[in-house]
Amino acid sequence: MTRGSLSVRQVAASYGATPVLDEVSLDVVPGEFVALLGASGCGKTTLLRAISGFVRVDRGRVIASDRDITDTPPEKRGMAMVFQSYALWPHMSVAKNIAYGLKLRRWPRERIAGRVDETLALLKLGGLGERNVEQISGGQRQRVALGRALAVEPELLLLDEPLSNLDARIRLELRHEIRALQKRLGITAIHVTHDREEAMVMADRIAIMHRGRIEQVGAPETIYQSPQSAFVADFLGASNICDLVLDRSDDEIRIAPGPLNTAARVPPRQAERLNGSAHGPVRAHFHSNAARLVSADSDTDAKTLTLFGRIAQSSYPGGFYRYAVAVGGREFVVDSDRHLSEGETVGISLPVEALHLFPHTGNNEEREETS
DSSP: OOTTOEEEEEEEEEETTEEEEEEEEEEEOTTOEEEEEOOTTSSHHHHHHHHHTSSOOSEEEEEETTEEOTTSOGGGSSEEEEOTTOOOOTTSBHHHHHHHHHHHTTOOHHHHHHHHHHHHHHTTOTTOTTSBGGGSOHHHHHHHHHHHHHHTOOSEEEEESTTTTSOHHHHHHHHHHHHHHHHHHTOEEEEEESOHHHHHHHOSEEEEEETTEEEEEEOHHHHHHSOSSHHHHHHTTOOEEEEEEEEEETTEEEEOOBTTBOOEEOOHHHHHTTTTOOSEEEEEEEOGGGOEEEETTOOOOTTEEEEEEEEEEEEOOSSSEEEEEEETTEEEEEEESSOOOTTOEEEEEEEGGGOEEEEOOSOOHHHHHHO
């Protein structure tokens, strides 16, 4: 048996007449940390609950550790879940909450005590075992919830937005603690989150969900640098969007010059991703950190695109200036260490390789959903 493996095969699920999951497939190898990332209503929590058995699937199969568990009740799936709301017993102590699942499994008392002590030490909760869970902090409560899940030695650890109710500092601490524990124990983990940074720093792979489907699965660096759709690019922060026109001449594809942009050459690798649409209107997405503000009359080269605009708004978040640059009817957010005045004419300099180019469908629907 391949303990800790998971295979979701063409799973569909609905709430009444409303479809929520649309033929979702996902394979997870033992010891892997996979994040299900998406906006509210995308189906990520429903997928987690379908894996855990709390949501019945309409079609498809769920295979865990080489067992078909599609129709297996939750308590017999060999999984443990950590909830956003902690779901602790308020009348119990920290130790009794951690021991709860072990008692249900009828472990001997001495073995339970030893396992609880191990878990308290593992989660840096030593000395708090006899304290009521109402008397500890939010971060400590989430550690207790995690300890209760880990104590039963599950084949899969399921995390349902466990950090979203915590303040920013504790959230940062716990995301690194959870990841370190998962690596140390070698446990397979599926983590649901709407927080892009959280998914990027914690997961081995990220599955980005949209409208009940998985849009793209890959390592954080891969999906950030090579999004397969405009939705994924926008969702991962490449939310500066401009409309351009491509020209093809001989074996070269270039961005045509326009009243608001210079010409530039498109590398073959980027042109291949356009699937035969390397001519005519395209939509370019880029991250703010790929852009650099330059003088409007600065020299450029074939590997760089320059957009011409003016400073519409400025702010100082600390350590740098943040500008909204108006280019035609759009505004782009660009950071710079230079102080510029509102109304000043500037150029936005962009390496062409930093652009994510997609066919221009004229449809803004997906952009509206991610904003």
